[in-house]
Amino acid sequence: MKFAIQVNEGPYTHQASDTAYQFTKAALEKGHEVFRVFFYHDGVNNGTRLTTPPQDDRNVINRWAALAEQYNLDLVICVAAAQRRGIADADESKRNGKDADNIHPRFRISGLGQLIEAGIQSDRLVVFGD
Amino acid sequence: MLHTVNKSPFEKNSLETCFAHAKEGSAILLIEDGVYAAIQGSVFSDKVKQAMSTCTVYALEGDLKARGVAGKVIDGIQLVDYAGFVDLACQHDKVTAWL
Numbered sequence: 001m002k003f004a005i006q007v008n009e010g011p012y013t014h015q016a017s018d019t020a021y022q023f024t025k026a027a028l029e030k031g032h033e034v035f036r037v038f039f040y041h042d043g044v045n046n047g048t049r050l051t052t053p054p055q056d057d058r059n060v061i062n063r064w065a066a067l068a069e070q071y072n073l074d075l076v077i078c079v080a081a082a083q084r085r086g087i088a089d090a091d092e093s094k095r096n097g098k099d100a101d102n103i104h105p106r107f108r109i110s111g112l113g114q115l116i117e118a119g120i121q122s123d124r125l126v127v128f129g130d
Numbered sequence: 131m132l133h134t135v136n137k138s139p140f141e142k143n144s145l146e147t148c149f150a151h152a153k154e155g156s157a158i159l160l161i162e163d164g165v166y167a168a169i170q171g172s173v174f175s176d177k178v179k180q181a182m183s184t185c186t187v188y189a190l191e192g193d194l195k196a197r198g199v200a201g202k203v204i205d206g207i208q209l210v211d212y213a214g215f216v217d218l219a220c221q222h223d224k225v226t227a228w229l
Contacts, residue, residue, distance in 0.1 A: 001220050002187075003219070008229070012160070015136070015162045015163075016136070016162070017212075019136070019161060019162060022212045022221075023212055023216065025212070026211075026212035026213045026215065026216045027216045028214075030213060030216055032216065032220075064172055092198075124218055124219050124220070124224070124225055124226070125225070126134075126225045127225075127226075127227040127229075128136075128227065129227065129229045130136070130229060
């Protein structure tokens with residue numbers, strides 16, 4: 001079965017990103033396909049490579065990235081939500097005249113159309129948020 | 131349809147809204163703080179039992195254990211892990227999150 005995952009909540013706030021990760025991992029381990037993980041609203045904060053949690057805590061961002069690496073997942077961050085929250089790749093940073101970017105290389109920034117496409121292309125859209 | 135509820139019924143009315151909208155034969159999965167609704171003997175358990183007469187209620191076992199309430203679950207609520215969550219999502223044609 002083909003899944004699309006939507007994550008509306010950031011890391012280390014509520015449990016939504018953790019649950020979304022565990023669901024996605026379980027689906028992949030069962031042999032299902034995950035067409036895309038779309039990070040929306042505060043969920044865009046899951047994509048900053050500058051996250052530095054304490055050593056004994058999970059690294060939510062790296063954990064998503066490692067899963068993406070293993071299964072070639074498409075991790076997409078909503079551009080409008082990202083701009084509001086200061087999440088940028090090099091192009092967005094330059095376009096907006098900022099002095100830095102912070103997106104993890106395993107994520108990419110794109111538009112809401114990617115969520116709609118994921119919903120159309122997949123058998124199930126599963127939403128995690130708060 | 132599979133309904134997921136991630137809020138404690140003592141915090142928000144997500145579960146009651148879900149109960150009000152879920153059609154007969156639906157599955158309701160309690161996750162995150164939503165698992166507090168699965169506790170036997172709370173002021174909310176009669177409403178859950180009533181919903182169980184028309185819907186099947188599941189709870190994520192790991193979230194129950196994390197909150198120390200795994201041994202206090204209402205009889206008839208089925209416990210699942212994340213793989214079971216995936217199976218439920220496959221078995222139902224749509225998944226709706228009551229946030």
